[in-house]
Amino acid sequence: MYRKAKKQARRKGKWETGRFSAPPQLQPGAPTDLELMQAIQAEDPDAISQLYDRYNGILKALILRVIHNEAEADDLLQEIFMEIWNQAKNFSAQKGKPLGWMVTLARRRAIDGLRKKQAYARAEERLQNEVEQQPDAWVHNATEEEIVLGDTRVLIRKVIKGLPPAQQQAIDLAFFRGMSQREIAAKTNTPLGTVKTRLELGLKKIYDGLKELKDEL
Amino acid sequence: MNFERFQNQSRLYVIGALEPDEVEEFEKARKKFGKKAEDFITECYALHEAFALSLRPAKASSAIKERLMSMVRERK
Numbered sequence: 001m002y003r004k005a006k007k008q009a010r011r012k013g014k015w016e017t018g019r020f021s022a023p024p025q026l027q028p029g030a031p032t033d034l035e036l037m038q039a040i041q042a043e044d045p046d047a048i049s050q051l052y053d054r055y056n057g058i059l060k061a062l063i064l065r066v067i068h069n070e071a072e073a074d075d076l077l078q079e080i081f082m083e084i085w086n087q088a089k090n091f092s093a094q095k096g097k098p099l100g101w102m103v104t105l106a107r108r109r110a111i112d113g114l115r116k117k118q119a120y121a122r123a124e125e126r127l128q129n130e131v132e133q134q135p136d137a138w139v140h141n142a143t144e145e146e147i148v149l150g151d152t153r154v155l156i157r158k159v160i161k162g163l164p165p166a167q168q169q170a171i172d173l174a175f176f177r178g179m180s181q182r183e184i185a186a187k188t189n190t191p192l193g194t195v196k197t198r199l200e201l202g203l204k205k206i207y208d209g210l211k212e213l214k215d216e217l
Numbered sequence: 218m219n220f221e222r223f224q225n226q227s228r229l230y231v232i233g234a235l236e237p238d239e240v241e242e243f244e245k246a247r248k249k250f251g252k253k254a255e256d257f258i259t260e261c262y263a264l265h266e267a268f269a270l271s272l273r274p275a276k277a278s279s280a281i282k283e284r285l286m287s288m289v290r291e292r293k
Contacts, residue, residue: 043293045286045289045290045293048285048286048289049282049286052282052285053282056277056281056282057274057275057276057277058269058270058272058274059269060274060275060276060277061269061272061273061274061275062268062269062272064275065272073275073277074277074278074281077277077281078281078284078285078288081285082285082288082289082292085289085292086292095259095262096259096262096263097263097266099266099269100262100263100265100266103265103266103268103269104262104265106269107265107269111233152270153270153271153272153273156267156270156271157271159267160268160271171232174229174232174233174234175232175265175268176268178233179234180233180234180236181229181234181235181236182236199229199234200225200228200229203225203228203229203232203264204225204228206264206267207228207261207264210263210264210267
């Protein structure tokens, strides 16, 4: 029964209207992300527990992509969920979805952490050793979260992989490494104007591609 | 700055890729376009979600949740 529900959710793969990306498909009767956020605002520990179960994998992957260190990523993940608990009152549904708010917060913390520890050089070395770190190569047993997110991830990756490699690289360095245009220009030995154009074109293509996907589904 | 240019800059803004001199110009345009600008910026933040969702979820240590919940209960 439970397996069947998961299968149906996977096949459905629907994206929420009005936004680009999809949250995990929820079991019937499960609270929405917004309901969980409201419960966290009311200081209900069970709500943060559920939100953690739903999104720890995505946020850990994001942190790991930035800092490339398993133990540090785990510590940061815990700090981020604690910040979600403490800062929940600042979340406003009018400014976006809970997942977007959490991802923004996690990315900022991860990039701050990377800078604070002055770990650029170490991360650089690891990055090269890990063959682009490839989150797809991350081996572990598939969790429910992963199964329900699978279709969404494939679709989003298809959009991103459709970009020329130089645009992908510029966006990767800006988003996952927190680099400025000048830093990207220096790192890739590319004129600043070219970096700017790559970022603008790449982001527009992703934005438009995701919009199209949303319309199709 | 016209709105199309503002849209391009917004996508850079949300990922923190605007240079300091561009931020100043961007903020002026943001004021000029008002609600339309705010709505567009909000929409652009969905890029964050998309980038995160493009990654394969990673498994966190099981001790993390225990520590988190214990801190949450202490703080409550």
